[in-house]
Amino acid sequence: MPRVLLIEDDPSIREGVALGLRRRGHDVRAAETGEAGLAQLAGFRPELVLLDLMLPGINGVQVCTRIRETSQVPIIMLTARGDDFDIVVGLEAGADDYIVKPARTEVIEARIRAVLRRLTEPAGRPDIEHHGELAVDRAGLTVSKKGERVALAPSEIKLLLHLSTSPEQVFSRQQLLEYVWEHSYHADARLVDACVRRLRNKIEDVPGSPRYIQTVRGFGYRFGPL
Numbered sequence: 001m002p003r004v005l006l007i008e009d010d011p012s013i014r015e016g017v018a019l020g021l022r023r024r025g026h027d028v029r030a031a032e033t034g035e036a037g038l039a040q041l042a043g044f045r046p047e048l049v050l051l052d053l054m055l056p057g058i059n060g061v062q063v064c065t066r067i068r069e070t071s072q073v074p075i076i077m078l079t080a081r082g083d084d085f086d087i088v089v090g091l092e093a094g095a096d097d098y099i100v101k102p103a104r105t106e107v108i109e110a111r112i113r114a115v116l117r118r119l120t121e122p123a124g125r126p127d128i129e130h131h132g133e134l135a136v137d138r139a140g141l142t143v144s145k146k147g148e149r150v151a152l153a154p155s156e157i158k159l160l161l162h163l164s165t166s167p168e169q170v171f172s173r174q175q176l177l178e179y180v181w182e183h184s185y186h187a188d189a190r191l192v193d194a195c196v197r198r199l200r201n202k203i204e205d206v207p208g209s210p211r212y213i214q215t216v217r218g219f220g221y222r223f224g225p226l
Contacts, residue, residue, distance in 0.1 A: 001025035002047035002116060007037035007063065008078060009055050013101060017050065020105030034058030038066060048112055051095070052078045053086045061089050068094035074115045074154045078103075091194035096155040097181060098191075114182040118158040129164065131224065134203060134212065136164055145203055155180060155191075156199045163213065163223035172220040196221060 004021055008014040009032050018028045029044050031037035034055045041049075049067065053060035064075055077090045077098040087098055096115050099108060119141065127139040135144040141157055143150045152160065158180045163171065173189040181191055196215075200207040214222050 001027070002112065003027045003044065004029075004048050004050060004112070005037060005040060005044055005046035006030045006050045007032075007034060007055065007060070008050070008052040009033065010052070013052075013078075017105070017108060021109065024105070024109055034060065034063040037063060041067065041071070046073060048074045048076065048115060050076050050078060050108070053090055054080065061086065061093050064090055064093040064095055068153070072151055072153050074118075076108075076111055076115060087188075088190055088194065091190060092197065094153055094198065096153055115154060117182070118154040118180065131164060131167070131212065136160065143203070150202050152199070152202065155195050156202070159192075159195050160199060160203070160213075160223075163221065167224040168222055170216045170219050170222045176220065192221075 001024065004026050006014060006018055006021075006028055008017065008030070011032070014030050014032060018030045021028050029040055029046070031040055035058055037049075037051070038058075051060050051063060055063065058066075060077060064077070067073065067075065075095045077087070077095045078101050079087055079090070079098050080101055090098065096118075097111055099111055127137060129136045129138065133146050137143070138161060143152055143157065143160060159176065162176070162179050173192045176192050177183045177189070180195075196213055197207070200210050200213050203212055204210045212223060214224070216222055
């Protein structure tokens with residue numbers, strides 16, 4: 001089971017989530033502040049981070065930003081209901097998903113599994129596809145632009161892989177939520193929009209005039225035409 005770093009200042013939530021995940025076989029390290037969590041990051045090398053948004057000192061958004069400076073480890077934000085602005089800022093900072101507190105252990109476990117599944121891609125297509133200046137390695141789950149590796153978070157690579165599978169096909173936000181985030185219900189389209197913006201900032205020459213990830217107003221997104 002994956003190693004999980006839990007950064008949460010509320011002791012009851014921190015202890016409850018940690019205990020629930022340990023009972024399911026996870027190796028869990030817990031920290032009550034952003035500073036403590038960042039200090040544990042390098043030594044523990046978690047496979048996923050559960051990160052509370054409302055932390056004392058360095059808040060969750062700042063922690064997320066710092067993690068993304070050196071790592072593409074999957075990050076799931078923990079947020080109280082109604083923190084709409086912070087959710088958007090957290091997603092823009094590089095979080096892959098979010099969970100509204102309080103949440104049952106089975107819900108958290110399901111989200112963890114869904115995020116980690118984004119690190120695998122079914123076989124059956126050419127290992128490396130070339131789209132203009134982009135080289136997409138489906139086997140290695142890497143993307144290069146002009147020969148330079150582009151660091152992508154799990155949700156970003158899964159989104160790009162899915163869109164590039166069917167160039168020019170328009171996918172609605174709900175379709176992308178169901179495939180990339182595995183949210184089968186009518187979920188929050190902000191997950192998709194924030195991920196698209198992050199992806200454009202990394203692969204587009206001019207993010208405001210995208211060549212690869214194009215908006216089809218009123219419908220959703222498509223890949224190309226180049």
